[in-house]
Amino acid sequence: MEMFWFNNGEVQTMSTLSNRLDFEAFIGYSFTAQLSMRNILNFGEMPKLYYPFIADAAITDQGRMDMTYSLASDSSYFAYSQFDRAFIKYTEGNLEISVGRQRINWGINMVWTPNDIFNSFNYLDFDYAERAGSDAALIQYYTGPASSIQFAYKLDHLNRATYALMYKFNTLNYDFQIMSGKLDRDLVIGGGWSGQIGSAGFLGEFTYFHSPKDHISDFHSLVASVSLNYTFKNNVFTQTSILYNSAGTNENAGRGNFMASNRPVSAKDYTLAKWALFGQISFPLSPLISADFSGIFNPGDNSSYLGPSFNFSVAENFDLMFVGQFFMGSNGSEYGDYGTMLFTRLRWSF
Structure with a gap:
């Protein structure tokens, strides 16, 4: 690349x-x-x-x-x-126990996943589709065809523990989940859903974080994300999502230069802004060529991100991708200090 x-x-x-x-x-x-x-x-x-x-x-x-x-x-x-x-x-039988470095994916949405307290990922890191794993133990017991109880425990490089219990179930043609546990010092409780409104996918999740009073400050925040997606008959896929962070700011939400865009992320702070808006459309240009356009807008500091990409299937198991990441905004804004990044990637799958 x-x-x-x-x-x-x-x-x-x-x-x-x-x-x-x-x-x-x-x-x-x-x-x-x-x-x-x-x-x-x-x-x-x-x-x-x-x-x-x-x-x-x-x-x-x-x-x-x-x-x-x-x-x-x-x-x-x-x-x-x-x-x-x-x-x-x-x-x-209905019991699964896994121990070691693994990906524990409790998120529902495709971009911002507040329930994903074990393996939060950076949407901008397009070249790491498999995502990072955690050193953890996961116990799952399936109570029915669409229901389960899960308990996960993770330790990070600073020996900080994250653990939580989750219950998943289906009712009214919707998949629901509720969770509670601890992320480092924060007590967490959250939930989410996945279903449809007509032919459109309707997904959402939220997590409430609360630090104990003996911590540096009595901090609490609510992070929530809701998204809609729809696939047309001609295979045009569209998606829109909104993120709310109660602890975020309506002022400049910058983190620094491009190094910050590749930082490890947390479900607590996908953005320092109070609100973030996302949109995406992807479609085939031909049987061997596909295009994707996505964008993020911060209404607080009026900064934005635009990410076009084109993928070419050049031969069996070979694909060539061109990706642009255009960051726009004033200095100090969320996306104003990243500049513009262009990528070319040739990949062979075997």
């Missing part, structure tokens, strides 16, 4: 070579083991300009077990390997 970053009249580049390996083993009738790793080499002007910070940030493992390993590093390149899946799952 090749990246071009345009900012303040300058152009900087970074090249990335990466591969992903997935392994799965079935042990007897009840046990499954999964191991997945990424191997990444970054080189070019940006590693040189931001060395060693950019390399140190890449090899900082967010899990309790350090499973990210630096392979080589110098002032203009860095290479590393990361295991983002390494777990064993036991299945017996």
Whole structure:
């Protein structure tokens, strides 16, 4: 993948070579083991300009077990390997228990997922579709065809614990979930739903966060996201979503330069703004070419993001993608300090 970053009249580049390996083993009738790793080499002007910070940030493992390993590093390149899946799952009837590095996906929406307190993801990181995993234990018991009870416990690289209990059920043709637990110091309670209004998908989720009074401050916030999506008969897919953060600001909500756009995210602060709006449309241009346009708008500081992409199937198991990430706004606004990023990516799946 090749990246071009345009900012303040300058152009900087970074090249990335990466591969992903997935392994799965079935042990007897009840046990499954999964191991997945990424191997990444970054080189070019940006590693040189931001060395060693950019390399140190890449090899900082967010899990309790350090499973990210630096392979080589110098002032203009860095290479590393990361295991983002390494777990064993036991299945017996309606019971499933998995232990190790795994992805615990409790989110419902496609962009902002306040219920996803274990594995929140950054929507702008389009090149990591598998998303990061957590060092955790997950117990699931299926109480019916569309209902289950789940308990998850996670430790991060600072030995901070996150744990919660979730109940999922179906009624009135809607899937519902309710959850309660703790995220580091915050007590959390939340829920969500997934269903349809006519032919349109209707999804939503919310989480309330409350810090204890003996913490630095008696902090509490509500983060909620609601979305609608619809697929037309000609395979045109549309989606819109809104995010509310009660602790957010209606003023400038900037975090800094492009480094902040790749930071680890939390379900508490997908944005520092009080409101965020998202829209997307994707459609096939031909049997081998597809297009996607998405955008985010912060009505508080009037900054915005526009992300067009085009994907070409050049051969069997080969695809070529062109992606643009255009950030617009005043200095200090949420998207005003990121500049413009253009990407080309050639991928082979085997």
